[in-house]
Amino acid sequence: MEINGSTRIAVVIGHPIRHSLSPVMHNAAFKYLGLNNCYVAIDISPGGIEHFIRGLRYTNIIGVNVTIPHKAAVIPYLDELSEEAKILEAVNTIKITEEKVIGYNTDVYGFEKCLEDIDVPSCSALLIGAGGAGKAVAYTLSKLNVKSLYITNRTEERAKQLIQFINNVFNRKIEFIPFNQLETLKPVDIIVNATPLGMEGIKEELEIPSSIIREGTTAIDLVYNPPVTNFLKTASSLGAKTLNGIKMLVYQGITSFKIWTDLEPPVDIMEEALKGCL
Ligand SMILES: NC(=O)c1ccc[n+]([C@@H]2O[C@H](COP(=O)([O-])OP(=O)(O)OC[C@H]3O[C@@H](n4cnc5c(N)ncnc54)[C@H](OP(=O)(O)O)[C@@H]3O)[C@@H](O)[C@H]2O)c1
Structure with missing residues (x-):
């Protein structure tokens, strides 16, 4: 050039x-x-x-x-x-x-493209993280009329603020799940990691109980570096379809x-x- x-x-x-x-x-x-x-x-x-x-x-x-x-x-x-x-x-x-x-x-459109092969209104979804990216994810899933939405976050207060925000915009029910009690959930259709856990340079990994994934779950990690995180590896080994943050x-x-x-x-x-x- x-x-x-x-x-x-x-x-x-x-x-x-x-x-x-x-x-x-x-x-x-x-x-x-x-x-x-x-x-x-x-x-x-x-x-x-x-x-x-x-x-x-x-x-x-x-x-x-x-x-x-x-x-x-x-x-x-x-x-x-x-x-x-x-x-x-x-x-x-x-x-x-x-x-x-x-x-x-344009983050909303970016995430919407990640869901293009999924019949979102028939799905249950778990969002992990309630920061800026989590807000765009929760907004997009709600806009696409996801059947049920669960949100978890390390800091409970921030998750509850996000739930309040979604309630205000879409007037719908969203359940908060404590970060250390994910095993209380039944298997979900979509899981989204909207935290930096698993990212290059971050020591901690995202740990999720195997009971919330089933054959056919779609696991989406917004992290793109590395392209395959431990979360995606685990999800894939349990029969999930996986997508990283590149899309x-x-x-x-x-x-x-x-x-x-x-x-x-x-x-x-x-x-x-x-x-x-x-
Ligand atoms: N692929 C893409 O196009 C794309 C776009 C945007 C973001 N991202 C990625 O998405 C991730 C989040 O970005 P963001 O903009 O939402 O950041 P952010 O606004 O800073 O929010 C970070 C979120 O991650 C949680 N978190 C951070 N460190 C954690 C830890 N050690 N254990 C548990 N939870 C932790 C935070 O929880 P607390 O509330 O407890 O702090 C918060 O929910 C980043 O990895 C970013 O690179 C990707």
Whole structure:
């Protein structure tokens, strides 16, 4: 890719940001499509968010991805929010037009793609984790009308806040299961790990009782590095279908790419680029 005076940039902002795989994925797409664009990661500490977002309209930056810890902090400085960004109070994609700077949440679509082969309304689901990703997962499962939803989390209070949030949005019943009492559950159809347990660099693994998995359960780990976690290995040995976090990562990125460029992103190229650096 030749960088010259006409090259336009897209960026991901976070703090820290060096771990981000988004530059690899988006630069592969720009290159494949022959676009004179380049995607870079910018580390912005929290004190700089207002200046950065307010300044965007005066630049020719084509788009911004937002990651931890800025997904909520950018919101007050945007002109408009998509429906899902507004409900989840989390923005991971920003589009800059001449008139407006608009925030979107593409994590929901990314997770929705993970469920595309599943008849969600006939399923029971267990969500492990109640942080930012857990919120997007609980929202998506509820939006797709999952039959029953159980949420567990290390910190009970946070799980209960998430349950309250889902109740407010969808007016539905969700059961809290204490983190150390998962064996009280019957086997579920879908299990989602939305914690960093099992991730490269984290010593602890996600331990789940074998009694909650049966032949045909779908086990989804949002962790993508390593591609096969101990949780997925165990689930697979018990007859579960498994999916790691790569699909969600690719499809949230693909949706961002479409929002910025109005072009059809090269899905396979982006996925291969990601897998190549894991
Ligand atoms: N594949 C994708 O596209 C994608 C997208 C988003 C996130 N993710 C992954 O999803 C995971 C969660 O991300 P996030 O943004 O939701 O993070 P977050 O907002 O910081 O939430 C972390 C969650 O994990 C729990 N947790 C953390 N350490 C734990 C431990 N040692 N034992 C038990 N629970 C623990 C937290 O529980 P407490 O409430 O008790 O602290 C909380 O529920 C990360 O691994 C992230 O990389 C993947």
